[in-house]
Amino acid sequence: VDPEEKKKYCLTCRVKAAHFDVEWGVEDDSRLLLGIYEHGYGNWELIKTDPELKLTDKLQGFPAPGRRKSTTAGML
Template sequence: MQSDLEPLSALIPADGDTRSLQIPGNPKQQKGWDVEWYIDDDVALLRGVYRYGLGSWEAIKMDPDYGLVDKDKNKKPQGKHLQARCEFLLKYLARHARAKELKAKKRQHSPKKVLGSPPMVRSWV
């Protein structure tokens, strides 16, 4: 389970301050819940997971620092919904990190072309 949180940990500064956390790219928006759910809510959820741990949904929802307290307790998202959303976001972060690594590796290993130089032509003299 700890390895699942590595992509999240990689986004957190060394001082552990999660206030500057941002989700890279554009993850798929959450639909089908009884309450509005935005990217800011996803960020708050991930900040809470970093602080309280995966599965501590009530503590995360009740922490006023994350702004999820205003979500209706009797409507979605409940714990199982937050679990699914968090798993999706962690997988998204892992895919994004892998893609970034592959892009960097590809950039390192690609042959360098010199622009403006004519192609090498052998003369048979």
């Protein structure tokens, strides 16, 4: 995948509003999907610390201690 094209990726479909403790929008959903594509589902630490995704601050504390790393239940 071309790195420049990857940076431009953004969901074009309608998405359901997220009700997290942080501001979260379609750009964040798009970045999260890119992180899953790049690092693999469940690799939250790699996704969280990837500076290109710009999700570090929003994913602080996720996954919560004691939770399985491969689940998004209770995210944020």
